[in-house]
Amino acid sequence: MSAFNTYLRLGYEHIVNPAALDHIIFIVALTAVYQPKSWLKIILAVTFFTIGHSLTLTLSAFDLVKFDKKLIEFLIPVTIGVTALFNLTKAGQDQKSKSKFWIAGVFGLIHGLGFANYYGMLTLGETKYWSALLPFNLGVELGQLLIVAIILLLMVIFQMMLNTKSQSWNLFFSGTAFGLAVLFCFQNWPF
């Protein structure tokens, strides 16, 4: 196996992993208001999340930002809760609104900081700065796209075949995400 494939797999398994539940739940909350026909918007929202995520990762790798790890670990479930609550508002449910992209990007910044402490493992001592980092991030994106694909498949089954109202879908998944987010907030309480 080439080193590229090894790091690709590392990134993929970093997302497709029970320990990545926070990441997965955020994606679920982010996409809960959409209907299957808005699949492109779902992919766009998740990509904005990746952009935000990569941005803070890169900045922290250059030691440009430093934050308290405990605070970040608390803020991550807060972003999930806020996203879930926003799904209950009219603006949050507007299919044409770009607000979801902003939320994804800004909250992606916070999620990126959660990983910042581990970043040196992929950059320090490597022959080229990107040699491990690039395939790792590609793997992360692949993992996210797999999760989006599973969500879309479930949406098609429930909303198009079983005629579940998209409103019910939204309430069900926003509620689940919010409940878990509250639990995670208490577990990561930093104060």
Next chain:
Amino acid sequence: MNFLLTLILSLSGTVGAHNFHVSITNGELNPKTETLQLYMKVFMDDLEDGIKSSTNKALNLGKPNVHPQADTLISNYILGHFSVKANGKELNFRYIGKEIEQDIVFVYLEVPVKPTVKELTITNTLFFDRFDDQSNIVNIEVGGEVESAFLEKSNPTRTLHFD
């Protein structure tokens, strides 16, 4: 219901933290000195915790009260989990030293190997007893060709082939 709650709580024990359990080893076979030179990158807290739980000794790396036998402890711990066979024969690594950068410990190892080697069988079980999701990556370059092993608990050994 109790079962569900336990499941959620145990799953969420790692959530938010979303820990990254990985070690990376990069190595190169130097044809001039006929040695395989490796450095292993491990997270300092994982290494400290691992050694503490197996020897009950605190390394205190990077602190004024660093353990006087820190190098021996690290060497024993790493070499107790990491091994390489060349053409089926076990190699005896020499511990060269360590370096600390940010929160990562670089462990340097060396062993004589003929540059004509065609097969290296790598085993790295580091931290598999501590984390179920630990991944150990080993990249080795022989004659300009890099081969890579992705080792995890269910699959801790891999043979790399060089042409």
